[in-house]
Amino acid sequence: MDIGTRVTFVLEGETYTGTIAKSYTNSYLISFTSPDPAIVDKYHNKVIISQKQVQAAK
Template sequence: MDIGTQVTFILEGQTYTGTIAKSYTNSYLITFTSPDPAIVDKYHNKVIISQKQGVYDI
């Protein structure tokens, strides 16, 4: 997948939609927003997701 692609992924049991900011060999840096302040505090609206874990193109 290319940078800028909108994707869905699962984080702590919830499904989120985000945008690929950077692509690594086996993972992606994804920027996203969450209404949950605990998730924002923990991840700062960025997360690295393994390609094996699952990132799905919208």
């Protein structure tokens, strides 16, 4: 997948949709938003997820 692709992923039991900001060898840096302040405080709207756990958003 390319930078800018919208993807879905599971983080702490919840499914989120985000955008690939950077690609690494086996993972992606994904920018996302969450209505949960605890998730925002912990991840600051960015997370690195394994390529195996990311699906392209429909």
